[in-house]
Amino acid sequence: MATEVKIPNVGESITSANVARWHKQDGDTVSKGETVLTIETDKVSNDLEADAAGTLKILVPEGDEVAIGTVVATIEESAAASQDAEPADSAPSSSSDQASAPAPAASANDGKVIEIKVPAAGESITSANIGRWHISNGDSVAKGDILVTLETDKVSNELEAEDNGTVNITVQEGEEVDIGTVIGTLTVGSAPAQSQQQSQPEASAPAASEPAKPAAAAPAPAASAPAAPVSMKPDLAVVPDPPERSGQAQSEDNGRTTRKKMSMLRRKIASHLVNAQQTAAILTTFNEVDMTAVMKLRKEVQEDFVAKYGCKLGFMSFFVKATVQALKDVPGINARIDGTDIIENNFFDVGVAIGTEKGLVVPVLRDCDQKGFAEIEQEIIDYAGKAKEGKIQLSDLQGGVFTISNGGVYGSLLSTPILNPPQSGILGMHTIQQRPMAVNGEVVILPMMYLALSYDHRLVDGKEAVTFLLRIKDCLENPGRLMLEM
Structure with a gap:
């Protein structure tokens, strides 16, 4: 069959x-x-x-x-698989084979060497960095155990053991290798049996030193089957840990400076940002928004919101929904340049920048025009968790039409965000600061936030950019109308 x-x-x-x-x-x-x-x-x-x-x-x-x-x-x-199982079933019928019955049950692949390779992670990804080995050289692992975390310029992947056995590491942490590179091997076998043999060198040494005398193994045929992984292990290339791995910091000039290798994610970010500056005519326009109404609404409904949806009502969902409304009202910003053509987007997939220890990632919230505040907040929480654990997938980062970056969480008062190509606009949020403002001829202290819109001036004119920001400002200062999509 x-x-x-x-x-x-x-x-x-x-x-x-x-x-x-x-x-x-x-x-x-x-x-x-x-x-x-x-x-x-x-x-x-x-x-x-x-x-x-x-x-x-x-x-x-x-x-x-x-x-x-x-x-x-x-x-x-x-039928070979069923035939292979017959000796184990019939073993009890022969008294001389009873001692060897448990050995075949351990694994039919004992002694097989499986290569641990760097898998393909996407069409444009040609190399990966050995981020972290979760086990040490020579460790015994079970099928499904996480062996290594690989980092590319876009995502991190974890490789699992394909079978039970012993791992031999051939490429150390911090090294960058091509897709398909063998970074280690897994010798399949029962871990307890191997550890028992390794703990009794006096018994295994004679067999290794006198391979031409089959009589030496005759009294114990059961031990000969699992011996294969042990005899093969010395032939495998064991790479010792170097004094300084390339991924670790190295002191120079008597400790006055420190040199360390730039991560692939950081290198990709650097290249991406420089490319954005060189291929688009980036211009930034600013405005400010009074956050009083949003803060008041959040305070009024927060307890009920958490009870119903299981997550807090944050600021980001307001900005995402305001951005969607502004993109509808100023469709020129929901577009991109492709050669001599303009591609207009009729959907609203918004990227939200999330900072991690390794760098900035921008996962995309899909179809934000069709989602409520709770769905958006929960998706952001889920993405933040995946980013922290290094489990953001390539598909999570693709296809956005606009990006929102919140530098305010770090205390930023004002900045000029850089475009995320091929998008034509990015909104920068900043810290909320109590400032004196003139209201109806009187000075009032209000919670104010500066907004920054960076856009591709090749496609978007100043009038459209200003209108876009004013639309976001109006939505945030009147959140009731925003919720009614007015």
Whole structure:
């Protein structure tokens, strides 16, 4: 019986995919649930798992682009698996084999060496940084244990152990390697059996030193099966930890300065910002908003809001909804330049900048015009958690039409935000400060916030930019009308 490996449907607008990397060779035996193939589309990468155990027959080689639904391989479910299990079932019938019965039950793949490779993470990503090994060289791990965190210029990925066994690390933390690089190996085997053998060197040493004498192993045939991983281990390349890993800080000039490698995320941010400055005519216009009404409304409904939705009503949802209303009223800013064409967006996916220890990421809130305040607040909380844990996905960062950056959380009073290409506008929020303001001929202390709109002057004129900011100001100073989308 054969099980087909097909290219799945990964999105409404995606009609084809690239066979990026086979994790197994043609003719290899695979287990159900084991990753066999990574496919890439113009938006995401997906790992395909085996739906059955058997022998893999590859029909489409790496690098080929195929249509959604194409059968790229089959898995032949042979009788070999059931035959392999028979000796274990029949072992109790022979008194001489009773001692060896538990050994085959440990794993049929004992001694197999699995390469730990850097997987494809997206069409434009060609390398990754070894962010952190979660285990040490020589550690025993269980299937599904997290082995290493890889960092690219966009996202972080965690690699898990494909089977039980012992890990051999060949590339250290802080090193940058190409996609597909082998950064370690996993020798499959029962961890307790290996640790027992390693704790009794006097028993294993004679067998290793006298391989030509099969009689030495004859009295204990059960021990010969798990010995394979142990005898193979010295042949594996073990890379010792260098005195100073490239990812660590190094002192120079007798400690007066410190040099450390720039992270891939920080390098990407730097390149992205410089590119924005060089490819767009960025201009910034400012205004200020009285936050009295928003603060009063939040105070009045906060307790009920938390009780109903399980999250607090923050400022960001007001700014997201105000931005959506302003984009509707000034559609010229909800557009981008593509060569000599203008692409007008008819949807409202808003990016929200989130600062992390490793740098700034901008996950996108989808279809904000169709979401309420509670949905927006919860999504922001979820993204903040994923960013903190380094689990933001590439798909989370793509497709935004406008960005909001809140420097106010750090105390910023005024700044000029830089565009997030290919978007044509970004709104900068700042700290709320009590300031004296003239109201009806009297001086009143009000909670004021400066707003900054940076925009691409090639596409957006000053009149549109000012109108956009004034629309946001009006929405925030009259939140009741905002909620009614007026």
